[in-house]
Amino acid sequence: MSKHILVFLVSSILVVGCMGGKGQGHGNGNGNGGGLKLKYYDNLCRSVSVEKTVRDIVWSKVAADPTMAAKLLRLHYHDCFVRGCDGSILLDPTQNTTTEKTAGPNRSISGYEVIDEIKTKLEASCPEIVSCADIVALAARDAVSFQFRREMWPVFTGRKDGTISLASEVGGNLPSANANFTTLLAQFGTKGLSLNDLVTLSGAHTIGISHCTLVARRLYNFTGAGDADPSLDQTYAKTLRKLCPNPVNSATAIEMDPNSSRSFDSNYYRALNQHKGLFVSDATLLTNRQSATIAKVLENQMVFFANFARSMVKMGAVEVLTGGQGEVRKNCRVINGQ
Ligand code: HEM
Ligand SMILES: *[C@@H]1O[C@H](CO)[C@@H](O)[C@H](O)[C@H]1NC(C)=O
Ligand SMILES: *[C@@H]1O[C@H](CO)[C@@H](O)[C@H](O)[C@H]1NC(C)=O
Ligand SMILES: *[C@@H]1O[C@H](CO)[C@@H](O)[C@H](O)[C@H]1NC(C)=O
Ligand SMILES: *[C@@H]1O[C@H](CO)[C@@H](O)[C@H](O)[C@H]1NC(C)=O
Ligand SMILES: *[C@@H]1O[C@H](CO)[C@@H](O)[C@H](O)[C@H]1NC(C)=O
Numbered sequence: 001m002s003k004h005i006l007v008f009l010v011s012s013i014l015v016v017g018c019m020g021g022k023g024q025g026h027g028n029g030n031g032n033g034g035g036l037k038l039k040y041y042d043n044l045c046r047s048v049s050v051e052k053t054v055r056d057i058v059w060s061k062v063a064a065d066p067t068m069a070a071k072l073l074r075l076h077y078h079d080c081f082v083r084g085c086d087g088s089i090l091l092d093p094t095q096n097t098t099t100e101k102t103a104g105p106n107r108s109i110s111g112y113e114v115i116d117e118i119k120t121k122l123e124a125s126c127p128e129i130v131s132c133a134d135i136v137a138l139a140a141r142d143a144v145s146f147q148f149r150r151e152m153w154p155v156f157t158g159r160k161d162g163t164i165s166l167a168s169e170v171g172g173n174l175p176s177a178n179a180n181f182t183t184l185l186a187q188f189g190t191k192g193l194s195l196n197d198l199v200t201l202s203g204a205h206t207i208g209i210s211h212c213t214l215v216a217r218r219l220y221n222f223t224g225a226g227d228a229d230p231s232l233d234q235t236y237a238k239t240l241r242k243l244c245p246n247p248v249n250s251a252t253a254i255e256m257d258p259n260s261s262r263s264f265d266s267n268y269y270r271a272l273n274q275h276k277g278l279f280v281s282d283a284t285l286l287t288n289r290q291s292a293t294i295a296k297v298l299e300n301q302m303v304f305f306a307n308f309a310r311s312m313v314k315m316g317a318v319e320v321l322t323g324g325q326g327e328v329r330k331n332c333r334v335i336n337g338q
Contacts, residue, residue, distance in 0.1 A: 035322035036156035040134075045126035051155075053125075054135060057118050058142040066262050069143040070208025071111040076140035077204065077315065078109060079133065081191060082173045084319025086162030086326060087132035090115060092333040093167075103170035108211065112333075115139060119332050132332035133159035137316050144207075144264050152264075153309035155316060160326030163335045177214045177279040181288050184281055191318045193311070199285055199294040200311040203304055205256040205278070206268035212244035212252045215278060220246045231283050233275040254278070266304040269295050 041050035062068045079089040082100050090112060091099045101109065115135055122130045134157045145152045175187045188198045218229040219241050228237050243254050255261035256278050257268050268277075272295055277283045286292045298304045327336050 034317040034320040036158045036317055036320060038154055038156055040157035041126075041130060044129050045122075048122070048125040050122060050126065050130050051138060053121055054118050054138040055142045055145075057121065058114065058139050059146050061114050062143055062146040067209070068111060068114065069146060069262075069264070070204075071109070072114065072136075072139045072143035073204055074208065075109060075111045075115075076136050077201070078105075078174065079136050080315050080318045081175075081187075082169050083162055083164065084321070085133050085137060085159055085316055086319070086321050087136060087159075087329065087332060088162045088165035090132050090136070090332040091165040091335065094334075094338065097165070098167040099165035100167060100170050101165075103167040105170050105174045105176070108209075111139075115332055123330065128328050128330060131159050131161045131326075131328045133161050133320070135332070141312070147264055152305065153312045156313065158320075158322055160321040161329045161332075161335075162321055162326055175281055177210075177281050178217065179281045179284070181284040181291065184284065185288075191315070193314060193318070195288075195291055196294060196307070197311040197314055199291050200298065200304070200307045201315060202282060202285060203266070203268050203298060203308055205282060206266070207261060207264050208256055209253040209261065210256050210278060211250060212248035212254060213250045215240060215244065215254070216246070216248045218280060219244060219248075229280070229283070231275060231286075236274075236276040266299050266301040269299045269304065273299065 039051075044050075058068075058072065062072075075089060076085070078100075079085050079087060082088060089100050089109070091101070093099045093102050101112075115132065118135050118139065119130075119132060122135070134155075137157070137159065138155050141151065141153055141155045173187070173190075175184050179187070184198055185195055188194070188201075193201070218232055219237060220226065220228065222229040232240075239258075240254065244252060257263075257265075257271060258276075259271070260267050268282075271277060272282055272285065275283065275286075277285070285295050298307065329336055
């Protein structure tokens with residue numbers, strides 16, 4: 001198939017995906033959604049450019065530590081999937097509550113200090129205006145964008161911060177690395193995200209790391225009979241077994257895109273289509289015909305970048321608090337008045 005036909009194909013899939021998605025019901029299915037706007041802060045903070053402040057700090061952090069890009073991207077995803085993009089992931093546990101960040105699937109989530117540093121700087125120049133949820137959304141965009149020195153997607157702003165964060169809500173909302181296609185599609189569906197968004201956002205795994213524990217089952221005991229997952233490329237499985245000897249060490253990290261885990265590119269899909277996706281949740285994207293077709297199309301980097309931008313805007317609008325809802329926290333780790 002020629003590239004033009006492929007582009008046309010994915011556009012058609014996209015249109016169908018948007019119209020058939022559940023997004024409308026949540027008020028976040030199209031465009032910015034949820035009452036967010038571009039440049040929301042431009043007239044609210046006169047003495048400082050909010051977006052430039054975020055970008056400058058994020059870029060300096062990513063320049064100093066390239067692994068920070070993946071961390072900040074994942075932080076935004078984890079925020080949005082539990083109670084919407086409301087900064088609830090940032091809240092520290094209190095005497096009364098175990099917050100989202102303390103839950104099991106938080107595994108190795110970090111980047112909190114970068115958000116704190118941005119917040120402190122903005123509070124000094126434009127107090128009680130810029131929400132932590134917006135800082136997380138902007139930081140994710142800027143973290144990925146550093147590699148390209150240009151904005152990879154628009155970030156609509158105006159989110160307010162939530163006042164509820166419960167560890168008990170993480171498990172059911174965040175897909176597991178062993179989730180099958182049906183479960184993933186359902187979990188994305190409850191956020192108003194489509195099959196196309198699922199395949200496209202999974203491409204985030206082109207950067208960053210995971211840990212041996214999350215693939216141990218695929219390597220050593222897939223059905224419980226001491227076997228490997230037959231859907232995993234055998235050569236790649238061998239490489240992974242070398243990196244993660246049995247019994248696996250929970251501290252050992254492995255790259256999710258072994259060829260270019262620090263480069264945001266479409267190699268995730270090239271690897272996936274060669275049956276070298278790391279998790280069951282990656283590999284399972286090939287088990288559905290429509291999803292597999294999209295994964296093929298997204299090997300084209302220009303198409304991937306365009307679609308990723310669109311899906312990030314959608315994800316960034318999931319269950320956002322706007323208008324009179326929520327608050328602007330003074331400290332991203334605690335709700336106001338505590
Ligand atoms: C489709 C469902 C998804 C599942 C099951 C999933 C699961 C995981 C798991 C298990 C890890 C490794 C954690 C660790 O070992 O420390 C991980 C890492 C990561 N995920 Fe996902 N994820 C999903 C979707 C997403 C989405 C939508 C994004 C962002 C848009 C994302 C961004 C990342 C990034 C950037 C990392 C690397 C983090 C780092 O290097 O610190 N993931 N994911
Ligand atoms: C913690 O629990 C106590 C007793 O139930 C209650 O009085 C207090 O308001 C709670 N604090 C917060 C911050 O929720
Ligand atoms: C993440 O979850 C684990 C397991 O529940 C917990 O031990 C750890 O402290 C949590 N991490 C953070 C940053 O809260
Ligand atoms: C997918 O996983 C869910 C939850 O573990 C399970 O109930 C369901 O039967 C699985 N579906 C398929 C098609 O394997
Ligand atoms: C493999 O899985 C089975 C069934 O879940 C379990 O009983 C067994 O202990 C596992 N073996 C190893 C080595 O983890
Ligand atoms: C890494 O690159 C090599 C050479 O281009 C290719 O053969 C291999 O399939 C790639 N592996 C992955 C996991 O992308």
